[in-house]
Amino acid sequence: MDAEVIIIGAGLSGLTCALRLQQAGVRTLLLEAADRPGGRIASDRRDGFLLDRGFQVLQTWYPGARRALDYEALDLRPFYPGALVHLDGGVHRVSDIWRRPHRLPEMLVSPIGSLADKLRLLGLRRRALRGRLRDLYERPETTALELLRARGFSPRIIERFFKPFFAGVFFEPELTVSSRTFEFIFRAFALGDTALPARGMEEIPRQLAGRLVPDSIRFGHRVVRVLHAMAILDGGERLRARAIVIATDGGETDRLLGLEPGPSRGTTCFYFAAPEAPYAGAYLSLDGSGSGPVNSLLCPSNLSPHYAPPHEALVTVNCFGTGRDPDALEPEVRDQLRGWYGEVVDSWRRIAVYRLPAALPVQAPPVPAPAGTRRLQDWLWVCGERAAPPSIHWALTSGRRTAEAVLEAFHAAAHPAGDEAAAPNKPPAGTGTRRQRR
Numbered sequence: 001m002d003a004e005v006i007i008i009g010a011g012l013s014g015l016t017c018a019l020r021l022q023q024a025g026v027r028t029l030l031l032e033a034a035d036r037p038g039g040r041i042a043s044d045r046r047d048g049f050l051l052d053r054g055f056q057v058l059q060t061w062y063p064g065a066r067r068a069l070d071y072e073a074l075d076l077r078p079f080y081p082g083a084l085v086h087l088d089g090g091v092h093r094v095s096d097i098w099r100r101p102h103r104l105p106e107m108l109v110s111p112i113g114s115l116a117d118k119l120r121l122l123g124l125r126r127r128a129l130r131g132r133l134r135d136l137y138e139r140p141e142t143t144a145l146e147l148l149r150a151r152g153f154s155p156r157i158i159e160r161f162f163k164p165f166f167a168g169v170f171f172e173p174e175l176t177v178s179s180r181t182f183e184f185i186f187r188a189f190a191l192g193d194t195a196l197p198a199r200g201m202e203e204i205p206r207q208l209a210g211r212l213v214p215d216s217i218r219f220g221h222r223v224v225r226v227l228h229a230m231a232i233l234d235g236g237e238r239l240r241a242r243a244i245v246i247a248t249d250g251g252e253t254d255r256l257l258g259l260e261p262g263p264s265r266g267t268t269c270f271y272f273a274a275p276e277a278p279y280a281g282a283y284l285s286l287d288g289s290g291s292g293p294v295n296s297l298l299c300p301s302n303l304s305p306h307y308a309p310p311h312e313a314l315v316t317v318n319c320f321g322t323g324r325d326p327d328a329l330e331p332e333v334r335d336q337l338r339g340w341y342g343e344v345v346d347s348w349r350r351i352a353v354y355r356l357p358a359a360l361p362v363q364a365p366p367v368p369a370p371a372g373t374r375r376l377q378d379w380l381w382v383c384g385e386r387a388a389p390p391s392i393h394w395a396l397t398s399g400r401r402t403a404e405a406v407l408e409a410f411h412a413a414a415h416p417a418g419d420e421a422a423a424p425n426k427p428p429a430g431t432g433t434r435r436q437r438r
Helices: 012-023 063-068 101-109 115-129 144-150 155-170 179-191 203-209 250-256 326-341 343-347 392-414
Strands: 003-008 028-032 043-046 049-052 076-078 082-087 090-095 194-197 217-219 223-227 230-233 238-246 264-274 284-287 294-298 313-320 349-361 374-377 380-382
Touching: 003 012, 012 028, 012 203, 012 392, 028 238, 043 349, 049 264, 049 313, 049 349, 063 392, 082 155, 090 101, 101 115, 115 179, 144 155, 144 179, 155 179, 155 284, 155 294, 223 250, 238 392, 250 349, 264 326, 294 326, 313 326, 326 343, 326 349, 380 392
Parallel strands: 003 028, 003 238, 028 217, 082 284, 238 380
Antiparallel strands: 043 049, 076 194, 082 090, 223 230, 230 238, 264 313, 264 349, 284 294, 294 313, 374 380
């Protein structure tokens, strides 16, 4: 065999799976088609700017992230807990008053929603925080939009805040995502910070890959087929293992399994270089009017100077979908932003555009309680977004759970029923270095 376990894909799920297996002494090999680890989570350098590939952030509350990542080493830079909403020619700050109680008077008079809407936010928060995560995923399910309407929220706050804020998270402008998925994300926003690593989102997979046994990842190796405990590469090479774990993105997993690709949501992300940031502070800016192509805007260089050269600022603009040609879309983007910030927008220089047609899988109901792993054959497992919802938490959790399932299968094969041998090498939850157990 070329390895005991071959893992296809060095994204967060694949990396976490490999780390757990190597911790148990299992010889693993990761095959990655790209030239770096991380899958969708990647960052590029261009003209001295640091560009994350699309709108990506880390929710610090995620239990899977707190278990797997060293937050101190990532040097996380948090956003303000809330947002700036552009509406009717003005800008209004929306704040999480449980973490910024001094903003309560400002929130009470904000035109984003009625006073009753703001009181209902307290009830929504209590609901989202109640019970274990598994309990949340076993609640009666509807869409996020239907949940908000059932909770009594007015069309005004739905259109001016919930849609621009949460639709930007799911790349779904009408909030047809599962109410379970919505409540999971609402819990994350309520209990932790939204943050960027100081040196870009790619620092997350780099940190995980740096803990692996040397030479356990082969980059530039694309698997075209899996068959009888073999991974067949595009050059014809065949690699054998006791078990194979598919840890690729959903579309690639579907291809390897011979399935029709599942539906996905896309986004178009513009990066501009500006002489200075259009606003001060670590804010996310939202369109509350729904009248233009821009959903959100942020200035990563306001959070970390590593995102831009000295005396310049990086501006990130996110739009729904990928159906428009960026050159045709850009004048409309600038026209909308000119209404927000004035003629200074004309001085912004476009650095790059990322069109990401499969940025996220569609998360419409039904969304079952995530198992985190799927066993398809005695030798074949699936982890990642075809075994769990798409988020950093579930990617890391799915990789770990799949590794545990593989270890249990190996143990069962070595010690059939009635064998009184010791249980498999399975340390208690949280085992790792002290810095990993944050």
